Amino acid sequence: MSDIFREVEEDVRRERIAKLWKAYGNYAIAAVVLLFAGIGAWQFWEHRQQQEYERASAAFVAAQRITNPQQAAGALADVAKDAPKGYAEAARLSQASAMFAAGQQKEAIDIFRQIAADDSGPVGATARLRAAWAQADSATRSDLASWLAPLDQPGNAWRANAREVLAYADYRAMDMKGAQAKYAALAADPEAPESLRARAKAMATFLQSGGAVTYGTVPADAPPAPPAAAPAAPAK
Secondary structure (H helix, E strand, O other): OHHHHHHHHHHHHHHHHHHHHHHHHHHHHHHHHHHHHHHHHHHHHHHHHHHHHHHHHHHHHHHHOOOOHHHHHHHHHHHHHHOOHHHHHHHHHHHHHHHHHOOOHHHHHHHHHHHHHHOOOHHHHHHHHHHHHHOOOOOOHHHHHHHHOOOOOOOOOOHHHHHHHHHHHHHHOOOHHHHHHHHHHHHOOOOOOHHHHHHHHHHHHHHHOOHHHHOOOOOOOOOOOOOOOOOOOOOO
């Protein structure tokens, strides 16, 4: 008897499946087709993206190797126009640096400022620092402090770099006491990069030794020595 009930149950199940397939089979087929089409489109998009990144990488490296800064700036500007976002941002940053080296300081600073305003990540922070150094010999200390305020915050990874610019601003303004204190603090800051601590230590030592006042003096020439006396003639 159990075999008869099992066969009846299987017949009922097959009948239900047949009805469901008849009602929804076309939808199921369409869903499978769309699924495979979507997978194919995704793989094609990934392939195209990889090609774009490879082209941008090659163009970026080639532009970086150009030794003439004006020509390099033009090549980097071309990369920034068409490259994917990451390479475009890096190319634009390098373009501004090349323009600054080529004597286009104002235009370069404008680009640095625009990048810093548009990006709150590492690229924007780098642009903010480069703009600060580009203006370190012309801007007031208060302007530099205001510009670097977003980086000069507790816990910010770029804080030590920002404070190095401000220490230099004190030095340029002839505030030797303030500059020495800032450089000494940076030299002892365990969170600052090692190379920055080394620079800060050298500057702190330089200022402590009075180098900011005496580095430009040249010792007077020593008076010429009197001519040596001629040896006496031997006695006869």
